[in-house]
Amino acid sequence: MIEDEAPADPVASRRPGYLADLAGGVDRFFEPRRARCPWCDSAAVRGRVRTTDLLQHKPGRFGLDECRDCGHVFQNPRLNPAGLEFYYRDCYDGLGEKNMTAMFAGNRAGYRSRAELARDNGAAGAWLDVGTGHGHFCAEAAAVLPGVEFDGLDLGDGVELARAQGRIRTGYRGLFVDLAEDLAGRYDVVSMYHYLEHTAEPRRELAAARTALRPGGLLAIELPDPECRWAQLLGRWWLPWLQPQHLNLMPLGNLRAELAGLGFTVVAEQRAEPHDAIDVLAASLMAVNALTIAGEDLAWRDAPPARWRRILRKATFVACVPLFVLASIVDRVSAPFGRKRGWSNAYRVVARRDAA
Known part of the structure; x- marks a missing residue:
């Protein structure tokens, strides 16, 4: 009797495709940088946020600029269609479903x-x-x-x-x-x-x-x-x-x-x-996640993490439970009055x- 094969590791099965996509770097995923606001065409544009992918932790750095005339906030430089496909992949479907x-x-x-x-x-x-x-x-x-x-x-x-x-x-x-x-x-x-x-x-x-x-x-x-x-x-x-x-x-x-x-x-x-009412809790979770992400098996990395890194990641999240509880309390306590004073x-x- 032939035993059924073990199901394929979904992360490992996606790794070759991701590594092939990243072989040429991430610059190819972006359009040219804009000098003017895409909403009102003003040149009064300034940087608002510079960050990384804090959700999936795919490689790359991203910026949001703000128009000082109309207040519109926009990604700059913006992802092109290939970049959107790469960064959306396995977020809402697949691994992230x-x-x-x-x-x-x-x-x-x-x-x-x-x-x-x-x-x-x-x-x-x-x-x-x-x-x-x-x-x-x-x-x-x-x-x-x-x-x-x-x-x-x-x-x-x-x-x-x-x-x-x-x-x-x-x-x-x-x-x-x-x-x-x-x-x-x-x-x-x-x-x-x-x-x-x-x-x-x-x-x-x-x-x-x-x-x-x-x-x-x-x-x-x-x-x-x-x-x-x-x-x-x-x-x-x-x-x-x-x-x-x-x-x-x-x-x-x-x-x-x-x-x-x-x-x-x-x-x-x-x-x-x-x-x-999730702003402070979400920020806390993202910060701890970013601090320990080396212990997560990600398909866009060359290899799975060492066992000790996985254990350290889990232990850190357990140790931070009181922080998460406190953050959630802050969100809930501040929501009733804060949402009516510009905090919504x-x-x-x-x-x-x-x-x-």
Whole structure:
């Protein structure tokens, strides 16, 4: 009798591909550096954050610049398509799918809050969730909005999983700006929850949403708030910077003006309610993770770490549990008053497409 072969180590099986990608260095993953703001074209640009990949710890250094005229924050130099593919790989799918699925599934209160805001402003009919991931929002929102039919759109495998598990009715896989004309006038609601910051040209994405919406339809958006005071206090350790994945972060005023120019009327805004009380805890976890990352088996490194490094990494995390508990307490205690005084880490907007 022939015994079944042991399952392949998923990290080891990916290592040759990653090492081949890195053989030529990481400079090839970036576009030329910009001298002007991509939002308002001002030359008054200054550095805001310089960091590394604190999520997956893939090699490379990344920068976010800020426009002193309009406040827009943007990755500079920006990743090109090859760079986006490299740094997104194994984050939401593959090696990272289990952790990301657990994180997204745990945000039920946030999903319901988004759905309730849309419901209170007349959401009904056919809904397209752009950047749907694994469809967790749609599954939770269905309980708040009975009768609404949810479709999803994304680039990754998650959209197919969401459809197979019944979280969405129809799944579209591809770029929204490429598919928008085929979806023209088909939807009563389009949502973009923590999606625009991942896109290279957010203005084109907003225009695509207008195309997909029927006149009078709603566009619902949630974004990290670059004006959040936690961002100033925590620097590169503020989780919503999320380098190298976040390419553009728009202040609320910029988004509001752009929507008006596209023929939308803003009907609701929230700056306190979307706050996720995790800033200090996330910073603490990322710092300890970065300190001990030599003990993690990463597919983009030449070889697995020595056993003693693995043990030291685990022991350090155990020893830091009191720090994590304290950080979580700070987040929770500060949230009720801080989120109303400029400390909220996200904002929401609901806008109605004008009939004309």
